[in-house]
Amino acid sequence: MNKALRLTSYLTILILGLSSCKLKDILPINQEPETFDDTDVNNWIYSEMKDHYLWESDMVDVTQTNLTLNPEQYFESILVKPGEIDRFSWIQTSAEELQASLNGISTTFGLKTKPFYMNSARDRVAFHVVHALKTSSAEKAGIKRGDFITKVNGVNITASNFQSALSPETVTVTLGSYSNGEICDGETAVEITKEVTKRDALQFDTILEIGDKKIGYFVYTQFLTDNDSDLNMMFGRFKSAGINELVVDLRDNPGGYISSAELLSSLIVKNLDEKNLMVRQVWNSKQTALYTQKYGNDVFDTYFFKSKPGLGTINNPGTLERVYFIVTPGSASSSEQLINNLKPYMDVILVGGHTYGKNVGSITIADSEKRWEWGMQPIVLKSVNANGESDFGTKLGFLPDIEVEDNFLPYKSYGDPDETMLHAALQDIVGETALAKLRKSQKVKPSVKFESLSIEAISDNPVLDRKDMFITKFPGE
Known part of the structure; x- marks a missing residue:
């Protein structure tokens, strides 16, 4: 196969998925399914990381690790200088959900916003809408780029609650307006509900x-x-x-x-x-x-x-x-x-x-024997x-x-x-x-620089903001 085409996409996601055939259905009568504890999962985690991890030569020996930790804690414990050298590897309880999120599928209002102080007193915060994902609950409710959200469920947004304001599954948001250099409350309120949404890139x-x-x-x-x-x-x-x-x-x-x-x-x-x-x-x-x-x-x-x-x-x-x-x-x-x-x-x-x-970049790794649902995304x-x-x-x-x-x-x-x-x-x-x-006509140009509480715009589901690049085929395939 031509190398240029062969390597257009690199590694197949190592997700083998979850079988629709249940283990108990293929076991002999009176034989219980085999059970596994965290130690089994952690030994698997270490073995896969030792094979694939970019910094595997810097990993500690398995005998120096605590195999009794829960898998999430164990995974974090074997990363090489997390937050410094490795800022990006992660693990989650469901490989299936992990793969879905990488494909742009998540449960979300569809809102990408940036929080700003509404006024010079800095006692109120407003979400300024960067965009509402196509086909999402937010877009269907008429929310669009440039809108302001000043209240959630009738409650003012502040510096102390803005990070959790959009965490409920259903909310009523009050849309505000811009006037005389400040963001003001409006009279329009719309209800939105988190839905499984496929992102249109x-x-x-x-x-x-x-x-x-x-x-x-x-x-x-x-x-x-x-x-x-x-x-x-x-x-x-x-x-x-x-x-x-x-x-x-x-x-x-x-x-x-x-x-x-x-x-x-x-x-x-x-x-x-x-x-x-x-x-x-x-x-x-x-x-x-x-x-x-x-x-x-x-x-x-x-x-x-x-x-x-x-x-x-x-x-x-x-x-x-x-x-x-x-x-x-x-x-x-x-x-x-x-x-x-x-x-x-x-x-x-x-x-x-x-x-x-x-x-x-990373790959998705799930258990090939389907013994547990954990999925990890190591660099x-x-x-x-x-x-x-x-x-x-x-x-x-x-x-x-x-x-x-x-x-x-x-x-x-x-x-x-x-x-x-x-x-x-x-x-x-x-x-x-x-x-x-x-x-063609005189427009009102943005004239006021507002103070943001975040250097990045934020999605209502953090999964949508996860930073990653990953591969879809193994080298040579």
Whole structure:
């Protein structure tokens, strides 16, 4: 199989799922199912980590671990300098739920918000809506980007309760307004209920024509393979329209499938050439020896590609000299790998704040014998670009070329040339004079910088904000 296609997606998620056949149904009569305790689970955890963990050589010996801990505590206890070296591995009680969350499925209102103090007294907090996921309860209730939520179940939001205000399964939220430099309570209240929602990664796209520039712009909120076809079709529209500039909005994209980052890299890159190395993975010594012996020294290399099974021809416009990315500390993992993949081949301009800082990827591991439901997501690889660079793994990630704070309220709609972050990118592309000519009427520009209680926008279900990039096929497959 062609290596470029073979390695477009790396590792198969090691989830084997939960069998619909129950153990008691296949046991001889009068024989009870085998039972397992935490020690059994912990021995399995240690064995799998010793095989796959990127930093396995730094793990303590199993005899130095406490196998009587509950599995979550045990997993945390064997990580290498958690919070410092390993900031990203995790475990949870259900591998099935873990896999669902990685595929953008979660129980949520669909709200992504940022908390701000409502006034100078700082005695009230309001959630400013970044977006409401398509088809979610929030969107169906009419909540949209730019709305303010000032009360939940009739209770004022404050600095002491904002983190738990949206935790109930059903809430009634009061929508506020912006007036004279302050956020005010409104009279509209709507009820929303958490529902199982599948995220649509492409929240918005448009083409802006300003002077002699045709600028493609889209908001991409997670790297999901289910949206790969939509992504390629959108670039087909961009290509047909003859765009010559591109702005990719990753401000709230926490990562996702590495294979989708590779697709987007091939859709954007200047002078698309299948001979050019896109990204190389670094694994632990055990896995490196295993796969290089079986497939050769270049098994961890992925090249740009012009077609992909299931998608056909990749709709790279062929007209881009540079690309702009809107980023914040909420831009992580696969978002950062995309940036790193393109840096050796074209001008990459970052607008906003620093990114999250995650240059490593993971796999999902579940018990192949289906003895328990635990699933873990350990870090197994580090990614480097064609120049051998992987210097975005610090807590500052990539630094912006054009620094812009997204704290000016009220938020404008995605695609509005006056929206704070997009405006900064457009200003660099066409200049302020051209932007002024574009305006058909006098608009109220954001004039007040509000104080936020969080550097990132926050989803009502924390699972949606989990930072990760992960693989879908083993090297060589």
